[in-house]
Amino acid sequence: MNAWLIAATVLLLGLIPCAVVMLRGSAIEALVGLQMAGVLETVVLLLLAEGFHRPAFFDLALVLALLALAGGLVFARMLERWV
Amino acid sequence: MSGASIAVVVLLTIGVAIELACCVGVLVMDDAYDKLHYVGPAAIVGPLVIAAAIVVRASLSQAGIKALLTAGLLMVTSPVLSHATARALYIRQRDHVEPGPGGRP
Numbered sequence: 054m055n056a057w058l059i060a061a062t063v064l065l066l067g068l069i070p071c072a073v074v075m076l077r078g079s080a081i082e083a084l085v086g087l088q089m090a091g092v093l094e095t096v097v098l099l100l101l102a103e104g105f106h107r108p109a110f111f112d113l114a115l116v117l118a119l120l121a122l123a124g125g126l127v128f129a130r131m132l133e134r135w136v
Numbered sequence: 137m138s139g140a141s142i143a144v145v146v147l148l149t150i151g152v153a154i155e156l157a158c159c160v161g162v163l164v165m166d167d168a169y170d171k172l173h174y175v176g177p178a179a180i181v182g183p184l185v186i187a188a189a190i191v192v193r194a195s196l197s198q199a200g201i202k203a204l205l206t207a208g209l210l211m212v213t214s215p216v217l218s219h220a221t222a223r224a225l226y227i228r229q230r231d232h233v234e235p236g237p238g239g240r241p
Contacts, residue, residue, distance in 0.1 A: 070163035111202035122213040129220035
């Protein structure tokens with residue numbers, strides 16, 4: 054286990070506060086938690102790609118960064134009026 | 137242990153510490169507006185530091201360029217999403233958007 058994988062594992066602990074916020078907060082606070090979790094997951098995928106020496110895996114982080122924006126915008130638009 | 141390895145460990149430690157501190161900030165703040173402030177450093181500073189660590193390790197190879205691209209993408213998209221989230225909260229609280237100088241919302 055190298056430093057990259059250790060960092061990714063430690064970073065996964067950050068998902069616990071995000072989950073608490075998403076489960077206990079209001080709808081908008083849950084969206085903030087989701088946004089934070091998306092950033093964390095993107096960074097974890099970067100670290101895993103480098104830790105496993107697989108440059109192709111960096112594409113996953115890149116795609117997740119794009120899709121997290123799209124998903125977050127859809128949720129934000131929906132929460133403006135409809136929920 | 138070479139200088140590059142030490143730099144990688146230091147950058148990784150800083151990046152992970154920033155991300156975890158921001159997670160704690162999101163957890164402990166009372167208001168959604170306050171929580172949003174902690175997403176900024178987590179999406180801008182943290183990924184940039186970790187991408188720098190990857191560049192130190194892999195130089196500007198395919199991995200390094202993609203890591204920088206991902207960090208840059210997060211740097212651009214996160215403020216957009218934060219703005220949309222804050223706007224949604226504002227509208228939910230007031231049920232409208234205040235008109236601007238030209239009467240536009």
